[in-house]
Amino acid sequence: MLRAINHAYDFQTGQNRPQSFWCMDDDDDDQLVRWVLKLMGLASGELAADWIGSFLAHRLGIRCPPIQIAEVSSDALRTAPRSVQEWARPGPAFASCEMIHAESGLRDDVMAERAEPDFLGALYALDAWLDVLDRRVAGGWNALLDTQAQRVCAIDFGKGLTPCVQKLLGPPIDMTVVNEPSYGTAVTSVASRNASLATCATIEGVDRTEIEAICASVPQAWVDQATREKIAEFLLIRQPRVRDVCSRLPTS
Amino acid sequence: MTDLSFFSYALLRFVPDVARDESINLGVIVVSDEERRSDGAFLSRFRARLRSFAPDSNPDAVEGAISSCRLRLGAAYQPTLVEVPTDEASPLIISTEQLRAMSASMRNQFQLSEPKPYRARSLKKATTELFQALVSPRHRPPAQAPRGMTLRQLQMLIRRTVREWGGDVVRIQERGLERASGTRHFADFWVERGSPIAALIAIPEDPDERDQAWARRDSVPTIAAEFRALDPYFTAVAVFPPNGHEPTKFVAETTEFLSNKDGVLVLHADQLDRFRDTIIPSLL
Numbered sequence: 001m002l003r004a005i006n007h008a009y010d011f012q013t014g015q016n017r018p019q020s021f022w023c024m025d026d027d028d029d030d031q032l033v034r035w036v037l038k039l040m041g042l043a044s045g046e047l048a049a050d051w052i053g054s055f056l057a058h059r060l061g062i063r064c065p066p067i068q069i070a071e072v073s074s075d076a077l078r079t080a081p082r083s084v085q086e087w088a089r090p091g092p093a094f095a096s097c098e099m100i101h102a103e104s105g106l107r108d109d110v111m112a113e114r115a116e117p118d119f120l121g122a123l124y125a126l127d128a129w130l131d132v133l134d135r136r137v138a139g140g141w142n143a144l145l146d147t148q149a150q151r152v153c154a155i156d157f158g159k160g161l162t163p164c165v166q167k168l169l170g171p172p173i174d175m176t177v178v179n180e181p182s183y184g185t186a187v188t189s190v191a192s193r194n195a196s197l198a199t200c201a202t203i204e205g206v207d208r209t210e211i212e213a214i215c216a217s218v219p220q221a222w223v224d225q226a227t228r229e230k231i232a233e234f235l236l237i238r239q240p241r242v243r244d245v246c247s248r249l250p251t252s
Numbered sequence: 253m254t255d256l257s258f259f260s261y262a263l264l265r266f267v268p269d270v271a272r273d274e275s276i277n278l279g280v281i282v283v284s285d286e287e288r289r290s291d292g293a294f295l296s297r298f299r300a301r302l303r304s305f306a307p308d309s310n311p312d313a314v315e316g317a318i319s320s321c322r323l324r325l326g327a328a329y330q331p332t333l334v335e336v337p338t339d340e341a342s343p344l345i346i347s348t349e350q351l352r353a354m355s356a357s358m359r360n361q362f363q364l365s366e367p368k369p370y371r372a373r374s375l376k377k378a379t380t381e382l383f384q385a386l387v388s389p390r391h392r393p394p395a396q397a398p399r400g401m402t403l404r405q406l407q408m409l410i411r412r413t414v415r416e417w418g419g420d421v422v423r424i425q426e427r428g429l430e431r432a433s434g435t436r437h438f439a440d441f442w443v444e445r446g447s448p449i450a451a452l453i454a455i456p457e458d459p460d461e462r463d464q465a466w467a468r469r470d471s472v473p474t475i476a477a478e479f480r481a482l483d484p485y486f487t488a489v490a491v492f493p494p495n496g497h498e499p500t501k502f503v504a505e506t507t508e509f510l511s512n513k514d515g516v517l518v519l520h521a522d523q524l525d526r527f528r529d530t531i532i533p534s535l536l
Contacts (some may be wrong), residue, residue, distance in 0.1 A: 005371055061463045061468065063460070075258075194428060201435055
């Protein structure tokens with residue numbers, strides 16, 4: 001199990017206020033490694049969305065930092081700044097391995113130039129499946145550029161699965177409708193349609209048992225059983241519908 | 253996990269120009285309130301860094317500031333030191349409060365960061381961990397296993413090899429989807445004679461692309477099975493980078509995983525011409 005030991009850095013960004021912690025793995029008892037933790041205390045539904053989205057990204061072969069669930073004790077929280085202690089709660093946290101050499105806030109031109117067409121096509125399919133709302137906001141991308149390897153990594157699926165994990169005002173959302181991810185013209189024109197459709201085939205190959213197992217791996221402290229079942233149904237209903245959206249990508 | 257104790261630490265920084273807010277971390281001071289002790293570790297070779305960072309700064313002044321901090325840590329840190337200050341004007345630092353007061357008073361070229369809590373097994377361990385993580389120069393990570401070929405490099409290599417294959421008998425289609433049993437499958441290259449007779453799927457060896465490699469590897473037996481229903485001689489070929497070294501664990505495992513699958517062939521990119529000369533004719 002991964003355990004948070006000491007607070008390292010407050011990124012002071014994002015609705016879930018990700019925090020860098022030195023963590024220790026029970027299997028490697030003497031090695032402190034920095035992980036980015038999304039702690040309990042704010043929107044715990046987003047932790048579930050992030051866990052499932054990142055898990056599926058790995059399953060589909062989309063580049064994404066390694067993820068784990070980290071145990072955060074009240075002692076570990078005491079090493080964090082007061083401003084964090086005011087809202088953070090001990091318990092399981094969503095953890096993704098910190099990319100030390102990374103650039104955030106990527107713009108369209110960087111994404112179009114640095115992210116491979118296959119990567120973009122595959123991510124397009126996954127974002128459509130999960131209904132990720134904030135991959136690109138005002139021309140800025142929720143992704144990291146590994147400044148050493150010069151490769152783009154997908155991060156943050158917290159704004160996916162929204163109808164399942166968020167309480168929304170207004171009429172109920174039709175969960176069967178799969179929308180085109182808002183990638184903008186520059187990036188959409190680069191994304192590989194073939195890679196996107198190949199990812200759709202992989203998505204269609206993920207069976208009910210596997211989806212239910214992934215949803216069951218979400219800690220109960222984040223969302224209740226009914227929500228986990230709702231997420232599984234959400235994914236299953238939309239599974240065959242992602243292809244329609246991806247087939248509308250321009251042929252590169 | 254052994255019990256962890258709480259300590260406080262602060263970083264000693266050199267800030268050549270406070271308005272620029274750029275700094276070099278010179279050392280770390282760690283305090284144990286419980287044991288009423290402190291420890292510290294400081295850079296011994298900082299002059300080269302200083303020269304490149306702030307050429308007009310005085311290295312002797314930096315040396316002096318470090319010495320002064322060392323003195324405040326007391327004899328425990330410097331066993332041979334005789335001039336341990338014990339007067340009230342500069343007491344030894346043995347508590348977080350003292351560290352905080354010291355931090356508040358240092359606001360110019362030499363600054364001490366606001367104390368932060370830190371957990372470790374011992375005072376010495378905390379100092380070592382913090383010095384390595386926050387102060388000592390970053391070293392290159394230990395020599396890594398040679399990086400394997402990336403997916404893009406491998407695809408280019410395969411393309412260079414197979415682009416000559418097309419002719420009257422077979423056609424090469426690049427990075428496309430083909431349909432079998434109602435599902436469309438992706439391959440980097442399809443070898444076709446009217447309909448597909450083989451698919452080439454590149455499997456990268458770069459550890460950073462392991463997720464993609466696994467996803468691609470898992471697709472090979474499915475492609476073989478589905479297209480064999482249409483053509484019993486169809487072959488799905490998993491193509492690794494050229495076989496120039498001992499197979500990595502990943503290549504060995506993948507080869508074993510795929511070797512007993514019907515209609516699957518595992519090749520290295522430098523064996524593709526042999527595939528063209530010997531295998532393709534038998535598929536025609």
